[in-house]
Amino acid sequence: MSISTMSCFSFSILLVITSQALLFIPLAYSNIIGHSTLTCRSYCGNLTIDYPFAIQSGCGHPGFRDLLFCINDILMFHITSGSYRVLDIDYAYQSLTLHDPHMSNCDTIVLGGRGNGFVVEPWRAPYLNPVADNVFMLIECSPESPLFEGFPGKHLPCGNVSGMGCEEYYECPAWEIIGPNRVGPVYGSGPPECCSVSFEAMEDVNLTKLGCQGYSSAYSLAPLRVSGPDGWSYGIRVKYSVQGNEAFCKACEATGGSCGFDTDGNSDLCMCGRWNSTTNCDSVHSASNRIRWTLMDALAGYLICLIIWRNLLRLQ
Structure with missing residues (x-):
């Protein structure tokens, strides 16, 4: 050369x-x-997993990390109060529908304090809360429950939420065995067997702290209104909101990427294969x-x- x-x-x-x-x-x-x-997994069973949710570390929005888990193709939702099965994720209306296996419904009353209720970690509060028309019906709560502080003579937080409440819930077949104590909004003889509250009124639904033996939860899909409790939608409807740079995620997805974050610093990342x-x-x-x-x-x-x-x- x-x-x-x-x-x-x-x-x-x-x-x-x-x-x-x-x-x-x-x-x-x-x-x-x-x-x-890394490519973010986008499904679990028949449910689509999309931003802000994820079932892999570093995917989705940091406010929803360690929230969803896919176990044998069943999507589970885990917070402080316990684990719930995810029945649906509505991305258009930004809501999830959850099922608690120890929650009462119109056919069965579950007692023993085994229900999860709903308690979210304080740092997640800006991201997750039950919708305004979700009613929690607390069953067989102790007379010493915080619900009944100031009793007797006090107007308690028990009430009707979006056309749903204990007075209607008493019509369910499950109550035929228990035989509810039906009393008015001002209690002079003793607390009721059922007290219906909104999540906003309680800030969390902790059966242990409230001294309740069970609970049911139902939600309304407005503008649909059903005539009786046998037609209610039983479960916990949770509203979610994204706090952060949505423009970044939209730009990432528009170029074929998956939205995620750096697990060390929580900074936004666009994962491109x-x-x-x-x-x-x-x-x-x-x-x-x-x-x-x-x-x-x-x-x-x-x-x-x-x-x-x-x-x-x-x-x-």
Whole structure:
């Protein structure tokens, strides 16, 4: 190999090494932030898992981390008060429908204080709360319950919520065995067997703290109104809201990425398959294109160097 060829070859090798270094940068960055070759799972059984929710670490919105778990294709929702099965996620209305296996309904009264109720961690409170028309009907609560403080003569928080309450709930077949103590809104003889409250009135529904043996929960799908408790929708309807940079997530998804966050610093990340980006997947593609052009430039530089050198030799 001539000196000229060696020089051109050395020059091209230098360009290749530089381009390979550029190639290493996004790969190293991906490994540092801990999401190399990560794709967020988008389903569990027949339920779609979409932003802000996720069932993998680093996916979704940080306010909903460690909230959903997929167990044998069953989606479970876990908070301080316990675990619930997710029956539905309505992304259009930003709500979840939850089922507690120890919750009473129109056919069965479950006692023994085994129900979860609903208590959310304080830091999650801005993100999750039962909807305003979700009624909690607390069953067989102790006379010493905080519900009845100031009793007798006090107007208790028990009341009707969106056309649903204990007076209607007493009509269910399940109450035929218990035989409810039906009393008015001001109690002089003793607490009622059932006290219906909204979540806003209680801030949390903790059966142990409230001294209750059981509970039921129902919600209304306005503007639909049903005539009796046998037609109510039983379960816990939870409203969720996203606190954060929604524009970032929309830009990420628009370029084919999955919204996530850095598990160490909770900063927003756009997961683009092999790489992560702090903006969107187009920025990753642009970097890849620049790397490919650098390799092509190295080859072109080698050929141009040879052509120039040979032309100089002919002039001598």
